[in-house]
Amino acid sequence: xxxxxxRGRKYFIEALWExxxxxxxxxxxxxxxxxxxxxxxxxxxxxxxDVIEEGxxxxxxxxxPIKDLNSQQIKDxxxxxxxxxxxxxxxxxxxxxxxxxxxxxxxxxxxxxIAEDMSNLDTIINNIIEANPGMIxxxxxxxxxxxxxxxxxxxxxxxxxxxVTGKEWFPTAHPAAQFGVMPIVLGTLWVSLGAILFAxxxxxxxxxxxxxxxNKRVHKILKPVIELLAGIPSVVYGFFGLIVIVxxxxxxxxxxxxETGLAGSIVLAIMALPTIxxxxxxxxxxxxxxxxxxxxxxGANKWQTILKVTIPYSISGITAGVVLGIGRAIGETMAVLxxxxxxxxxxxxxxxxxxxxxxxxxxxxxxxxKGGAHYEALxxxxxxxxxxxxxxNLVVEYISYKNKNKVA
Amino acid sequence: MEYRKRKKISQASAFWVFRIMSIAxxxxxxxxxxxxxxxxxxxxxxxxxxxxxEDGMTKGGIYPAIIGTLxxxxxxxxxxxxxxxxxxxxxxxxxxxxxxxxxxxxMTNNLGSxxxxxxxxxxxxxxxxxxEFGDSIIAxxxxxxxxxxxxxxxxxxxxxxxxxxxxxxxxxxxGATKLQTVVKVVLPIAFPNIITGLILSVGRVSGETAxxxxxAVAYFxxxxxxxxxxxxxxxxxxxxxxxxxxxxxxxxxxxxxxxxFVLIAIVLILNLSANGLRRYFSNKVKTN
Numbered sequence: 001x002x003x004x005x006x007r008g009r010k011y012f013i014e015a016l017w018e019x020x021x022x023x024x025x026x027x028x029x030x031x032x033x034x035x036x037x038x039x040x041x042x043x044x045x046x047x048x049x050d051v052i053e054e055g056x057x058x059x060x061x062x063x064x065p066i067k068d069l070n071s072q073q074i075k076d077x078x079x080x081x082x083x084x085x086x087x088x089x090x091x092x093x094x095x096x097x098x099x100x101x102x103x104x105x106x107x108x109x110x111x112x113x114i115a116e117d118m119s120n121l122d123t124i125i126n127n128i129i130e131a132n133p134g135m136i137x138x139x140x141x142x143x144x145x146x147x148x149x150x151x152x153x154x155x156x157x158x159x160x161x162x163x164v165t166g167k168e169w170f171p172t173a174h175p176a177a178q179f180g181v182m183p184i185v186l187g188t189l190w191v192s193l194g195a196i197l198f199a200x201x202x203x204x205x206x207x208x209x210x211x212x213x214x215n216k217r218v219h220k221i222l223k224p225v226i227e228l229l230a231g232i233p234s235v236v237y238g239f240f241g242l243i244v245i246v247x248x249x250x251x252x253x254x255x256x257x258x259e260t261g262l263a264g265s266i267v268l269a270i271m272a273l274p275t276i277x278x279x280x281x282x283x284x285x286x287x288x289x290x291x292x293x294x295x296x297x298x299g300a301n302k303w304q305t306i307l308k309v310t311i312p313y314s315i316s317g318i319t320a321g322v323v324l325g326i327g328r329a330i331g332e333t334m335a336v337l338x339x340x341x342x343x344x345x346x347x348x349x350x351x352x353x354x355x356x357x358x359x360x361x362x363x364x365x366x367x368x369x370k371g372g373a374h375y376e377a378l379x380x381x382x383x384x385x386x387x388x389x390x391x392x393n394l395v396v397e398y399i400s401y402k403n404k405n406k407v408a
Numbered sequence: 409m410e411y412r413k414r415k416k417i418s419q420a421s422a423f424w425v426f427r428i429m430s431i432a433x434x435x436x437x438x439x440x441x442x443x444x445x446x447x448x449x450x451x452x453x454x455x456x457x458x459x460x461x462e463d464g465m466t467k468g469g470i471y472p473a474i475i476g477t478l479x480x481x482x483x484x485x486x487x488x489x490x491x492x493x494x495x496x497x498x499x500x501x502x503x504x505x506x507x508x509x510x511x512x513x514x515m516t517n518n519l520g521s522x523x524x525x526x527x528x529x530x531x532x533x534x535x536x537x538x539x540e541f542g543d544s545i546i547a548x549x550x551x552x553x554x555x556x557x558x559x560x561x562x563x564x565x566x567x568x569x570x571x572x573x574x575x576x577x578x579x580x581x582x583g584a585t586k587l588q589t590v591v592k593v594v595l596p597i598a599f600p601n602i603i604t605g606l607i608l609s610v611g612r613v614s615g616e617t618a619x620x621x622x623x624a625v626a627y628f629x630x631x632x633x634x635x636x637x638x639x640x641x642x643x644x645x646x647x648x649x650x651x652x653x654x655x656x657x658x659x660x661x662x663x664x665x666x667x668x669f670v671l672i673a674i675v676l677i678l679n680l681s682a683n684g685l686r687r688y689f690s691n692k693v694k695t696n
Binding site: 010013014017018020021022024025026027028029031032034035038039042201202205206208209210213214221222224225226227228229231232233234235236237238239240242243244270273277301302303304324327328330331332333334337338358361362365366370378379382385386389390392393397 | 415416418419422423425426427429430432433434436437440441443444490491494495497498499502503511512514515516517518519521522523524525526528529530532533534537538554557558561585586587608611612614615616617618621622644645647648651652664668671672675676678679683
């Protein structure tokens with residue numbers, strides 16, 4: 001009887017323990033799902049936001065045939081880059097575009113005429129627009145209610161196409177913020193590809209040296225060196241880059257500012273080295289000894305064996321290392337933020353300031369009001385980053401899966 | 409003869425190139441370390457480590473940042489270590505080879521490669537805004553804990569894998585249950601390696617900036633936290649601030665060198681102690 005109870009309790013504890021383990025095991029999956037949920041739910045609100053500032057409208061004369069403007073055009077109009085209606089493709093009696101903001105109203109109407117509680121502002125704005133056929137007004141929606149018969153443009157919401165193909169990132173521009181991710185995405189790719197270009201030859205050389213040539217003593221130095229390189233915090237790399245590499249580049253290329261894509265690439269290359277080296281070295285070491293010995297027995301020397309047997313055999317592992325290195329470079333925040341200069345323009349050479357996705361988030365999130373379009377746009381950038389790393393991971397997984405099958 | 413000579417020369421030159429490039433990589437590390445240690449050492453004094461920052465962070469010390477980093481790191485480990493170790497035990501000892509386990513492994517790998525700034529965004533959205541912790545030690549610790557979790561899981565799994573199967577079968581054959589086997593036989597053997605992994609993940613967490621930027625840290629806060637819902641200063645963020653956007657960047661340069669020195673020192677000490685532990689235990693216990 002007692003024995004039975006003991007067994008029952010034992011069974012209960014075992015079951016409890018296994019349940020606990022299962023829950024802990026599933027935590028990472030739950031976190032990933034939560035990350036996706038929170039990132040996308042915060043970010044996707046952007047595409048429900050109006051093109052111009054919330055609570056405002058654009059109004060034109062009711063004879064104006066224009067139907068719709070995109071955010072780029074609105075910005076150019078209010079920056080006085082576009083000055084005539086013809087440039088926007090419409091015929092208006094008075095071709096010159098006249099801008100009207102709330103501040104401009106006293107230029108048209110003496111201030112005494114405006115009621116203290118602004119109750120007659122609707123009519124005043126209406127009259128000004130009616131008197132000027134070429135006018136476009138940027139006014140609060142509240143002042144376009146009673147007796148307002150000027151045409152209010154239906155601008156719709158920020159759309160995905162403009163977000164993806166837009167060439168300008170001015171999240172605080174007035175009246176229409178510009179959320180074009182093109183320069184930021186291209187900046188990220190430029191800096192990361194530059195980094196891999198620097199890191200690849202060094203990474204491969206060290207991996208080959210360490211796996212094939214180094215004796216035990218050298219290996220004992222190399223391994224901790226690489227572990228240390230991986231362990232140094234990214235903000236320290238950024239600090240080093242800012243104080244040493246940036247001035248060096250400025251002097252070497254005779255530039256006005258040393259904070260360039262090149263500086264970012266060099267710092268990132270150093271940071272990506274440990275990833276590339278460890279994975280490539282593991283891959284090289286996994287080459288079966290019999291294969292190498294067969295090659296040597298056939299009269300090939302060590303270098304020929306490495307070149308024709310070891311590298312081809314481990315090429316998929318090496319590729320995985322390189323891809324993961326790119327992933328690390330794309331996601332790196334602090335070091336890049338500190339050395340690349342953060343200009344949101346499409347880069348043409350590596351000697352210009354550029355800005356990457358993580359650096360943009362880190363630099364701007366503190367100033368973006370919660371729930372606003374800017375805040376949401378930064379979350380969308382986070383989603384893009386997440387998707388990129390997911391793809392990179394799947395690629396690596398696929399490579400190692402294929403590799404496993406090959407060995408089997 | 410001609411061919412043999414060419415073969416020899418190409419091998420010799422290729423190997424020399426590899427050797428030089430490897431030396432270059434070692435040189436880069438020592439350049440970075442040397443630069444920060446030489447410049448930072450002058451800034452280090454007892455006052456620097458134990459005083460509050462003064463004069464727009466151009467003078468004084470970094471005491472609150474050190475304490476802040478300690479709090480954040482400890483908090484993240486309290487969260488990540490138990491869950492990570494349990495998860496590692498599950499993956500290595502209990503889970504079979506089904507699609508579910510493959511999925512969990514894939515998710516763990518994915519979590520490990522998500523950029524730290526994405527953790528920052530997520531932490532801000534979940535802990536700071538949704539759960540309304542505000543910028544606080546607890547929000548920052550949890551965010552950092554998420555980041556450390558895959559590292560802890562992976563090292564636990566690796567450590568458990570190294571335990572020879574004969575220990576498990578032997579224990580089970582003596583009538584022990586699976587729970588008893590894992591807790592009394594497998595874990596003690598794997599323990600040193602798990603601890604080494606823990607130390608290394610502490611090193612990684614203590615230097616992270618992006619995840620705590622929007623969840624925990626304050627730009628300037630010359631006092632110590634009194635509860636887990638307080639904001640803190642932290643070493644990595646402090647270094648970022650005083651080297652890029654401080655009130656007087658030139659004047660706070662010495663402070664920046666000192667802070668970088670402390671950060672590097674933490675990583676060096678943790679790495680060395682992890683290596684030392686590994687060596688000490690591997691002499692003592694034969695893992696397989």
